[in-house]
Amino acid sequence: MTTLRELPEFLDAAFLRGLTQRRITRRGALAGAGAISLGAFLAACGIGGNQPSAATHQNWVWDKAKKTGTLDFGSWPLYIDTAVDSAGNTTYPSLVEFTKETGIKVNYSEPIQDIAEFFAKIAPQLQAGTPIGYDIIVITNSIQLTNLMLKHWLVELDPSKLPNFYKNGSKRVQNRSFDPGNRFTIPWQSGFTGIAYNTKKISREITSYNDLFDPAFKGKVGMFTFTQDTGNLTLLGMGIKPDNSKPSDWQKAADKLKQQRDSGILRKFYDQSYIKALSAGDTVISMAWSGDVYQANLSAGNEDLKFILPKEGGLIWTDNMCIPVGAAHPVDAITYMNYVYDPKVAAELAEAINYITPVPGAKAVVEQDAAAATDADTKQSLTDTANSSAVFPTDADLAKTYYYRTLNPAEATQWNDIFNAVILS
Amino acid sequence: MAVGTATVRRPALTTRWGRALAPYLLIFPGVAWLLIFFLFPLLTLAVTSLMSGDFVAGFQFTWNFNNYTYGLGLYATQYSHSLEYGASATLIAFLLAYPAAYWIAFHAGPRKSAYLLIILLPFFVSFVLRTLSWETLMGDDGPILGPLKSAHLIPSDFRVLATPIAVTFGLAYTFFPYMLLPIYASLEKIDRRLIEAAEDLFANRVEVFRRVIFPLSIPGVFAGVLLTGIPATADFVNQTLLGGAGTTMIGRVIEQQFEVSANYPLASALAFVFMLGLLAMLLLYQRLFGTDELVRAR
Numbered sequence: 001m002t003t004l005r006e007l008p009e010f011l012d013a014a015f016l017r018g019l020t021q022r023r024i025t026r027r028g029a030l031a032g033a034g035a036i037s038l039g040a041f042l043a044a045c046g047i048g049g050n051q052p053s054a055a056t057h058q059n060w061v062w063d064k065a066k067k068t069g070t071l072d073f074g075s076w077p078l079y080i081d082t083a084v085d086s087a088g089n090t091t092y093p094s095l096v097e098f099t100k101e102t103g104i105k106v107n108y109s110e111p112i113q114d115i116a117e118f119f120a121k122i123a124p125q126l127q128a129g130t131p132i133g134y135d136i137i138v139i140t141n142s143i144q145l146t147n148l149m150l151k152h153w154l155v156e157l158d159p160s161k162l163p164n165f166y167k168n169g170s171k172r173v174q175n176r177s178f179d180p181g182n183r184f185t186i187p188w189q190s191g192f193t194g195i196a197y198n199t200k201k202i203s204r205e206i207t208s209y210n211d212l213f214d215p216a217f218k219g220k221v222g223m224f225t226f227t228q229d230t231g232n233l234t235l236l237g238m239g240i241k242p243d244n245s246k247p248s249d250w251q252k253a254a255d256k257l258k259q260q261r262d263s264g265i266l267r268k269f270y271d272q273s274y275i276k277a278l279s280a281g282d283t284v285i286s287m288a289w290s291g292d293v294y295q296a297n298l299s300a301g302n303e304d305l306k307f308i309l310p311k312e313g314g315l316i317w318t319d320n321m322c323i324p325v326g327a328a329h330p331v332d333a334i335t336y337m338n339y340v341y342d343p344k345v346a347a348e349l350a351e352a353i354n355y356i357t358p359v360p361g362a363k364a365v366v367e368q369d370a371a372a373a374t375d376a377d378t379k380q381s382l383t384d385t386a387n388s389s390a391v392f393p394t395d396a397d398l399a400k401t402y403y404y405r406t407l408n409p410a411e412a413t414q415w416n417d418i419f420n421a422v423i424l425s
Numbered sequence: 426m427a428v429g430t431a432t433v434r435r436p437a438l439t440t441r442w443g444r445a446l447a448p449y450l451l452i453f454p455g456v457a458w459l460l461i462f463f464l465f466p467l468l469t470l471a472v473t474s475l476m477s478g479d480f481v482a483g484f485q486f487t488w489n490f491n492n493y494t495y496g497l498g499l500y501a502t503q504y505s506h507s508l509e510y511g512a513s514a515t516l517i518a519f520l521l522a523y524p525a526a527y528w529i530a531f532h533a534g535p536r537k538s539a540y541l542l543i544i545l546l547p548f549f550v551s552f553v554l555r556t557l558s559w560e561t562l563m564g565d566d567g568p569i570l571g572p573l574k575s576a577h578l579i580p581s582d583f584r585v586l587a588t589p590i591a592v593t594f595g596l597a598y599t600f601f602p603y604m605l606l607p608i609y610a611s612l613e614k615i616d617r618r619l620i621e622a623a624e625d626l627f628a629n630r631v632e633v634f635r636r637v638i639f640p641l642s643i644p645g646v647f648a649g650v651l652l653t654g655i656p657a658t659a660d661f662v663n664q665t666l667l668g669g670a671g672t673t674m675i676g677r678v679i680e681q682q683f684e685v686s687a688n689y690p691l692a693s694a695l696a697f698v699f700m701l702g703l704l705a706m707l708l709l710y711q712r713l714f715g716t717d718e719l720v721r722a723r
Contacts, residue, residue: 219582
């Protein structure tokens with residue numbers, strides 16, 4: 001753990017404190033000294049609590065920070081290309097090439113398995129103004145990401161250092177409602193939230209959100225326990241665009257879910273285990289994430305599960321790269337963030353992880369790779385990737401997907417209370 | 426004792442002061458531990474439960490009792506789920522553990538330890554893993570229900586998972602050793618001559634059990650019920666993995682409010698109510714079945 005004393009100049013301790021800690025005013029200090037009653041002591045207690053200064057810290061970091069040759073990158077499991085070297089160690093080819101090209105050594109780790117859990121771990125450190133030890137973290141658009149931005153716990157990005165992103169990034173990812181102007185984040189990969197069903201057990205074609213309410217599937221329907229996914233998809237199913245929705249709409253959506261639950265059509269609100277339930281036949285139709293369905297079919301060696309975006313609209317979510325305040329190597333971090341927007345690198349990643357790439361130009365590269373491939377299996381799998389709507393979605397697909405409703409902290413509490421009343425029942 | 430001691434230079438702790446201080450020094454580590462890791466968090470919990478605010482603006486102490494009324498209004502059913510599943514699981518664990526403990530204590534002969542080990546062996550595996558394997562085993566088309574369904578012995582829409590029954594049996598299974606071990610310990614140490622004496626006095630086997638063995642094993646049952654009942658009521662993992670819609674227990678609500686919603690005041694209020702409720706029931710339980718029986722049984 002880096003101590004404040006060892007911090008580089010651009011992370012001056014006063015700067016970190018000013019941004020992340022509650023200032024003790026003279027009046028507050030006097031009150032503290034004079035506090036003898038329990039009430040006064042209690043009143044002085046508080047958790048967190050600062051209105052971050054509006055001052056931009058963009059220049060502070062970008063004017064002074066220099067390339068160091070090191071990058072600490074914290075991501076999710078199974079979310080990068082891997083290979084095994086002759087000694088049997090796992091390597092990351094795209095990172096090795098990055099090091100070759102830029103001289104920046106990458107310490108890659110996978111500490112993030114769950115946004116809420118990871119946020120709970122880093123929040124106290126950020127609140128105390130201590131570096132969390134990562135220069136890039138990958139955070140899904142969520143209440144937690146909004147909190148990170150509102151708390152000014154993320155370094156504002158310097159657009160002049162991200163030419164590839166502005167040149168090669170798709171229009172869809174350059175315009176995300178939760179981070180207008182890409183001030184704090186740029187996408188790593190994206191995915192859809194829609195519906196998956198077992199084509200062996202459901203013979204008709206599923207097209208609509210309302211198919212999740214079909215009594216024919218009684219006790220075999222799965223929904224997500226995540227209030228953001230379930231709430232927003234239900235709003236879309238009712239014809240309401242999430243970002244235009246009001247609390248009264250949220251209540252209506254919750255009532256609809258309650259009816260699905262009370263009639264016994266719903267089996268369970270699932271976490272990530274939904275895909276296991278769907279594969280095992282415990283559910284036959286379920287809310288789902290696009291990438292999982294692809295992976296499940298791959299590992300089962302069949303095409304039984306099918307993923308669709310409901311005609312009323314589906315959700316798109318994005319895992320975003322961002323630089324936490326206190327990162328020791330911000331220049332190396334932004335260099336890498338720009339690097340992955342090179343179509344060649346994006347293609348390399350897309351071929352390995354099969355989520356929606358933010359770089360449409362990667363498709364041509366994957367097609368070239370497929371044409372150049374010598375063995376039939378590789379050729380087939382690369383061709384599949386190039387044609388996969390889960391990696392390179394069509395414009396029609398993208399046009400009917402929406403981001404989650406952006407929620408400020410007060411709205412987030414209200415949203416969670418409304419949906420948890422049904423989901424956590 | 427004091428004779429002749431004036432000439433001997435004694436170590437500090439055997440002086441009068443040392444003698445007086447010794448017990449306090451001895452309990453100091455325990456008390457400090459309790460203060461730091463129990464009382465302080467408890468106080469923090471109580472203070473937090475009366476705060477208002479949100480994560481970004483920060484939470485301030487405002488005597489906000491609304492957290493309690495609001496939380497209880499919103500999650501009353503989840504409290505009752507906890508009590509219901511916790512109590513049923515404890516009862517099931519008792520009904521399963523008592524005969525097993527009895528048999529091992531009285532009829533297993535020299536292989537007692539071996540049998541105990543066999544019973545405890547599965548519990549060397551993480552309980553999350555064990556619960557996950559239940560999920561696979563009891564799946565709708567899994568290795569147990571699948572064949573029964575294809576043989577038309579049970580209706581095709583029959584299920585075990587995502588029901589209160591799955592949660593209850595999962596809990597009973599998870600905390601089974603905590604019921605078995607104390608009961609076994611108290612049965613094991615019963616003086617066999619008491620049983621012989623009862624038989625000499627013409628008690629039949631039922632009466633020996635009812636009037637001698639069972640009363641003497643009550644301290645174990647008492648401890649077993651506590652050790653099983655408390656964690657089973659507070660558990661949320663079994664419910665998350667084995668339960669379905671409408672089976673949520675309060676532990677899961679608290680966990681979600683802390684971790685996902687970051688609504689610390691509401692989560693603290695819910696936790697505090699839960700703790701006080703459990704404490705009240707414990708006191709009642711102890712009054713009804715506790716100390717008296719413990720003393721008498723010895």
